[in-house]
Amino acid sequence: MKKSELIASMLLRPQGCTRSEVLQAIGWKQISFQAHARQAGLYLRIEKERDWPKRYFGSHSKPEVIAADSKRSAEEVLESEIIQQRGNLAAAA
Numbered sequence: 001m002k003k004s005e006l007i008a009s010m011l012l013r014p015q016g017c018t019r020s021e022v023l024q025a026i027g028w029k030q031i032s033f034q035a036h037a038r039q040a041g042l043y044l045r046i047e048k049e050r051d052w053p054k055r056y057f058g059s060h061s062k063p064e065v066i067a068a069d070s071k072r073s074a075e076e077v078l079e080s081e082i083i084q085q086r087g088n089l090a091a092a093a
Contacts, residue, residue: 007031008040011058016045018053 001009003026010017010025011033022031033056037044042058 003028004036004039007036008042008058011037011040011042011044011056016047016055016057018055020053022056 006025007022010022019031019033022033023029033044033046037056037058040058042060043062045057045059046054047057048054
């Protein structure tokens with residue numbers, strides 16, 4: 001498997017990947033996720049939670065835009081979805 005294919009497969013995992021996971025897997029010192037996602041024909045989504053490293057996710061379809069409603073901000077909506085995804089991952093493990 002080529003390194004670019006490995007990066008794409010890591011981006012497509014349900015849990016996505018972190019920069020350090022990818023760099024360790026391919027043995028490079030730096031990476032441009034945007035360039036590799038574009039090369040693989042993937043849309044890139046980046047999630048950042050406080051006290052956790054950024055997680056990068058790739059998908060073949062364009063991610064939905066999260067619109068804030070009058071009661072919750074877009075950040076609160078995204079945070080609740082991330083927590084739900086973490087719960088789903090923990091339940092699957």
